[in-house]
Amino acid sequence: MKKYLTGKNIIAVTGGSTMAAVANVLTPEIGKKELLFVPARGGIGEDVQNQANTISSIMSKNTQSKHRVFYVPDQVSNEIYQSLIKEPEIHEVLNLIKSASMVLHGIGDAITMAERRKSRPEVIQKLEANAAVGEAFGYYFNEKGEIVHKVLTIGLQLEDLAQIPNVIAVAGGASKAKAIKAYMKQAPASTILITDEGAARKLLKG
Numbered sequence: 001m002k003k004y005l006t007g008k009n010i011i012a013v014t015g016g017s018t019m020a021a022v023a024n025v026l027t028p029e030i031g032k033k034e035l036l037f038v039p040a041r042g043g044i045g046e047d048v049q050n051q052a053n054t055i056s057s058i059m060s061k062n063t064q065s066k067h068r069v070f071y072v073p074d075q076v077s078n079e080i081y082q083s084l085i086k087e088p089e090i091h092e093v094l095n096l097i098k099s100a101s102m103v104l105h106g107i108g109d110a111i112t113m114a115e116r117r118k119s120r121p122e123v124i125q126k127l128e129a130n131a132a133v134g135e136a137f138g139y140y141f142n143e144k145g146e147i148v149h150k151v152l153t154i155g156l157q158l159e160d161l162a163q164i165p166n167v168i169a170v171a172g173g174a175s176k177a178k179a180i181k182a183y184m185k186q187a188p189a190s191t192i193l194i195t196d197e198g199a200a201r202k203l204l205k206g
Contacts, residue, residue: 001026004102004166005033012040012100012156013059014137015052018170019106023058031063038096040103041137041155042072068093075117075138075151084154097156103164107171107183108135117151134179136169137161143178145185161188172196177203 013019037060039052048054053069060067070093072084084090108116110132114124130148132140137158138151147158161167167190171180177199184193195203 001030001102001104001168005030005035008034008036009102010036010038010096010100011056011059011102011104012038012097012164013052013056013103014040014105014156015043015050015055016106016108017050018172019052019055019104020050020058022104022170023055023062026059026062028062028064031065035060035063035065036096037063037065037067038093038100039068039070039155040097040100040105041153042070042076068096070097070155072154075153078152081152081154090154094155098160098163100156100164102166102168103156103161104168104170105136107169107176107179109133109176109179110135110140114140119151123149134182136183139186141179141182141186143182145182147186158186161191164188165190167191168194170194172199174198174202 037056039056041052043051043053056067072090085094110127113135114127126149127140131142132148133143134141137156138153139147139158140149142148167188169191172195180195180199181203
């Protein structure tokens with residue numbers, strides 16, 4: 001982050017326990033540049049401490065910088081989606097998210113993420129039937145990196161990442177190796193993966 005932050009920066013952040021851990025180790029030194037942390041997408045329904053709103057708030061506090069909140073559900077129907085994105089405040093934050101200079105995001109295990117989202121049984125069955133192993137930004141991937149299911153979320157979409165200069169994916173643990181490998185087949189070329197020894201060794205073994 002220190003290397004890639006220059007001048008004014010908008011940093012979009014996803015939720016999850018890994019991102020919460022990242023937030024806790026940021027320091028005021030990083031905030032010497034002008035930073036604005038924004039949640040990459042809605043997250044009402046998750047544990048509060050793992051919501052993107054909470055994490056971006058902690059990141060801004062620890063770096064002595066600014067943040068914006070984004071109080072919308074993580075997943076919505078198409079009708080609600082079309083209605084919400086017309087709300088001026090939501091529209092403004094969406095524009096900030098899509099003009100981010102950096103994205104910090106996690107990579108989830110497919111079934112774990114679906115259960116955390118309280119997905120319907122038929123969605124879980126679809127993921128299992130299509131051998132989904134990984135999840136990021138509401139997209140679920142099989143081992144080939146193919147998208148097998150997508151949740152309609154308000155916020156950053158996978159296709160938006162191509163326009164963002166610096167994308168940092170953070171995921172670790174041997175159990176995440178399949179999810180990481182699957183997602184990285186879809187990830188934009190600018191993505192930097194931060195992982196740990198457990199996941200790295202399993203990735204190298206193939």
